[in-house]
Amino acid sequence: MSLDWIYYAISWILLRWHALWDFVGITDGRFLGTNWSWVLAIVFLVVTVRVVLFPVFVKQIKSQRAMQALQPKVKELQAKHGKDRETLQKEMMELYKTEKANPLMGCLPMFLQIPVFLGLFHVLRRLNPDNQGKTLYGWTVEQFESATHASLFTAPLAGKFQSTSQELSALQANGTTVKIIAGVLVLMMMTTTYLTSRQMILKTGWAEDPQQKMIQRLMLYGIPASLLISGALFPIGVIIYWVTNNLFTLAQQQWVLRKFPPPPMANKGGTTPARPSGPPIKKPAGTAAPKSPVQPGRSGGLFGKKSQPEPAPVVETKAAAPKPGAKPVNPKKGARPASKPKG
Secondary structure: OOOHHHHHHHHHHHHHHHHHHHHOOOOOOOEOOEOHHHHHHHHHHHHHHHHHOHHHHHHHHHHHHHHHHOHHHHHHHHHHOOOOHHHHHHHHHHHHHHHOOOHHHHHHHHHHHHHHHHHHHHHHHOOOHHHOOOOOOOOOHHHHHHHHOOEEOOEEOOOOOOOOHHHHHHHOOOHHHHHHHHHHHHHHHHHHHHHHHHHHHHHHOOOOOHHHHHHHHHHHHHHHHHHHHHHHHOOHHHHHHHHHHHHHHHHHHHHHHHHOOOOHHHOOOOOOOOOOOOOOOOOOOOOOOOOOOOOOOOOOOOOOOOOOOOOOOOOOHHHHOOOOOOOOOOOOOOOOOOOOOOO
């Protein structure tokens, strides 16, 4: 199956943003050894893709919330079929099917961005002076030559950490500079990839489902570690795309988690459930307040402060007054107490 349609689509978006920055006055003139019009074109390629995929991101959040709501039922299945792994997996798959929850939905936005990543990788890999004079996926010769010599702090966007001396010579680049810029960007790529997964796990907690927990561990540790090796093969322009995408994800997740916080049961260590709405529950008469668990003989909380003296009980004078016609009762001091009834 030909992937040319992806290469044409990525090229079209990239060239439209480059034309826009040229129009507003950000030309290919270098500042700090950088062609900002091409760097910004890559950055806003990320913005375009993330806006298009925003509905998928919303579905991802809803799926994660549905998985969190199922955690009590998952625990019940684990307690019931803990030793029978095959039955446990079968029961959990049936539970997900019944509740319409998909454990793999959390990875869907990343999977959908893979074609974009591959398309940009392929396009930037073709930026080589040996191809000058050729057109590429709708590019003009002038655009192709401009992008070929575009750089970030004098490191070509088409260069990579493991560029050969022949490739560096064709790009007229300094090998040490390319390795420094590419190395720093790879470390940023690894760090931001780790932080995006860590941010979500800290807010939602580790999953109880072994399959979900394995996916979380892969996202948190496996993918960032793999980038240490694979990142050396990525062109600098592709790493710029990845880092920008991670920063966008961090901001987007922070906004969603603040506006729509996860349920209390998903928080680390648990959270006291919210008090249900309705009239307050009245305590039965004569029920004493519980003593402080920190200071058994005193009340007042953690620091053991003495409680305020209780007010004297209010006696209704109307109820205490003698009834009309009744003989007044005025026991004298030292009067003999009434004898106890025999029984």
